[in-house]
Amino acid sequence: MTEQKRIGVVTGVTSGILTAVMDQEIKTLALELNGKLYYIGQIGSYVLVPVGKIIVVAMVSEFKKIDFSENGKLSQRCIMELSLVGTVKAGRYERGVSVIPPVDSPVFIAEDADLTAVFSVFRKYGFSVGTLSLFERERAYLDPNKFFGKHLAILGSSGSGKSCTVSSILQKVAVYPDTNIIILDIHNEYSNAFPATSQHLNIAELELPYWLMNLAELQETFIDDRDENSATQLTVFKDLIVSSKKGKNPGLADVLTVDTPVYFDLAEVRAKIQYYDTEKITGLTGSGAKEGPFYGKFTRFLVRLDSRLNDPRYAFMFKPKEFIQSSTFKDLLGKIFGHTQESRITIMDLSGVPFDIVNTIVSLLARLTFDFNFWNASRRDFPILLVFEEAHNYLPSGGVASAARRTVERIAKEGRKYGVSCMIVSQRPAEVSETILSQCNNFVILRLTNPVDQGYVGKLMSDTFSGLIDTLPSLRQGEALIVGEAIPMPLRVQIDFPDPEPSSADIKFFDKWKQSEVRTEIPDVVNRWWHQQRG
Ligand SMILES: Nc1ncnc2c1ncn2[C@@H]1O[C@H](COP(=O)(O)OP(=O)(O)OP(=O)(O)O)[C@@H](O)[C@H]1O
Ligand SMILES: [Mg+2]
Numbered sequence: 001m002t003e004q005k006r007i008g009v010v011t012g013v014t015s016g017i018l019t020a021v022m023d024q025e026i027k028t029l030a031l032e033l034n035g036k037l038y039y040i041g042q043i044g045s046y047v048l049v050p051v052g053k054i055i056v057v058a059m060v061s062e063f064k065k066i067d068f069s070e071n072g073k074l075s076q077r078c079i080m081e082l083s084l085v086g087t088v089k090a091g092r093y094e095r096g097v098s099v100i101p102p103v104d105s106p107v108f109i110a111e112d113a114d115l116t117a118v119f120s121v122f123r124k125y126g127f128s129v130g131t132l133s134l135f136e137r138e139r140a141y142l143d144p145n146k147f148f149g150k151h152l153a154i155l156g157s158s159g160s161g162k163s164c165t166v167s168s169i170l171q172k173v174a175v176y177p178d179t180n181i182i183i184l185d186i187h188n189e190y191s192n193a194f195p196a197t198s199q200h201l202n203i204a205e206l207e208l209p210y211w212l213m214n215l216a217e218l219q220e221t222f223i224d225d226r227d228e229n230s231a232t233q234l235t236v237f238k239d240l241i242v243s244s245k246k247g248k249n250p251g252l253a254d255v256l257t258v259d260t261p262v263y264f265d266l267a268e269v270r271a272k273i274q275y276y277d278t279e280k281i282t283g284l285t286g287s288g289a290k291e292g293p294f295y296g297k298f299t300r301f302l303v304r305l306d307s308r309l310n311d312p313r314y315a316f317m318f319k320p321k322e323f324i325q326s327s328t329f330k331d332l333l334g335k336i337f338g339h340t341q342e343s344r345i346t347i348m349d350l351s352g353v354p355f356d357i358v359n360t361i362v363s364l365l366a367r368l369t370f371d372f373n374f375w376n377a378s379r380r381d382f383p384i385l386l387v388f389e390e391a392h393n394y395l396p397s398g399g400v401a402s403a404a405r406r407t408v409e410r411i412a413k414e415g416r417k418y419g420v421s422c423m424i425v426s427q428r429p430a431e432v433s434e435t436i437l438s439q440c441n442n443f444v445i446l447r448l449t450n451p452v453d454q455g456y457v458g459k460l461m462s463d464t465f466s467g468l469i470d471t472l473p474s475l476r477q478g479e480a481l482i483v484g485e486a487i488p489m490p491l492r493v494q495i496d497f498p499d500p501e502p503s504s505a506d507i508k509f510f511d512k513w514k515q516s517e518v519r520t521e522i523p524d525v526v527n528r529w530w531h532q533q534r535g
Contacts, residue, residue, distance in 0.1 A: 022078035058082035147486035156446025167193035167498035199343035204352035363403035442484030
């Protein structure tokens with residue numbers, strides 16, 4: 001380590017963080033080394049602290065001037081806070097630091113050549129998502145097994161580049177023959193990004209029959225918890241479903257439960273409930289009819305049920321035409337999971353689905369995926385990545401846990417064992433279930449301006465890196481801080497621009513106001529509105 005690169009000395013040590021004071025002789029913060037200009041104290045830049053034969057790598061997380069008194073003389077000195085990130089031992093880089101540098105250790109600025117070894121730790125996998133912001137020519141290499149295999153969060157304010165980042169990252173794996181990804185696409189953005197490698201399933205057209213729902217999902221859809229009879233309704237509803245399932249599937253009668261995904265006849269269940277609701281029992285003495293045990297207890301339930309069953313927007317669930325036998329279950333799974341050479345990514349387009357049912361559909365699709373691999377003997381050879389766009393909408397923190405949140409929390413906790421991994425995408429991380437986000441091992445954090453969200457994300461990362469949170473509001477579009485197990489150290493990365501782009505591009509208001517090519521036809525808007533067809 002040459003004296004020319006020395007910038008200061010360690011003056012304080014706490015676990016994970018060093019304080020260092022900059023050498024007094026340094027008059028300018030710009031330092032030229034081998035023809036490149038480096039800036040001392042730049043947040044996110046790296047320094048090296050040799051301890052015996054090993055070199056500790058740290059990142060500048062704070063830099064400030066303080067009044068400093070030495071031999072009774074007052075002066076101002078620059079103080080750096082350094083987060084420890086890793087160790088170079090015999091030319092090899094490792095994450096984590098086992099030897100903490102003692103006070104008085106000299107601190108050196110790291111130049112690009114020093115860090116090449118560090119950044120290329122994972123080069124062997126050949127998986128890179130972008131270029132390092134601070135080192136123009138270096139690519140950011142990740143360990144893709146750890147990146148995709150251990151739940152991943154893509155966070156950032158609206159317009160920071162999340163959808164582009166998701167597209168760009170997934171495009172890099174979409175080229176492989178056995179890639180297996182399911183995107184829950186709320187705004188129908190992703191088909192454009194994967195023209196040759198995805199299949200697009202419009203949920204409103206596909207049919208997702210009600211009999212695939214488990215009891216929790218059926219309960220959420222049909223039973224109002226505030227109804228004083230809700231407990232009775234649930235018990236009776238459950239028993240009737242089980243008996244209808246047994247009647248329609250005699251071969252499985254001994255093994256099936258209310259949650260087994262086999263056909264049952266909702267109309268038949270409804271008819272029985274209507275009967276209970278109006279049942280009158282004639283007494284033995286003939287002293288007039290007495291009300292049955294469930295008389296009037298289902299009136300509100302039936303109103304709710306009928307309003308769902310008769311709503312055309314829900315027809316794809318409650319009035320299936322194709323999936324009206326248990327034997328069709330495998331056909332539906334074939335559509336979702338039967339990836340071919342051409343479609344390694346299934347895009348579940350939820351844009352045409354009524355908002356109040358998105359929750360239930362997400363739960364159903366996520367649970368089908370989890371259960372599919374749970375029962376798949378070759379699950380270790382069939383790992384699936386589930387992408388949840390706009391996750392704050394249906395995986396909220398606080399409040400009563402919805403079916404979707406419970407399902408995804410379960411996948412977050414147990415999915416790894418069954419080869420199901422989650423990618424959580426959100427512009428409001430503070431509003432996403434903490435149980436889910438805290439299970440993520442890797443974070444791609446784009447520009448994040450809301451202080452509540454920044455604080456929340458800071459808590460999710462280890463204390464050592466919370467200083468980096470301050471850089472989040474100043475990131476450029478498509479620039480991210482990547483933190484987690486899949487990278488050698490926290491990195492600021494300019495994510496490669498996706499090719500092609502998802503259809504999420506910023507609308508150029510000014511240009512369009514000056515001249516737009518397509519005219520808006522009002523009768524066409526009205527027609528689509530009436531028929532619930534989005535363009
Ligand atoms: N890697 C990138 N490099 C350069 N520009 C980018 C990059 N990623 C995104 N952008 C720009 O940012 C715009 C918005 O990106 P994107 O739609 O991905 O944002 P978003 O975070 O998904 O927004 P929203 O929260 O509203 O869905 C894009 O139209 C593009 O111009
Ligand atoms: Mg988006």
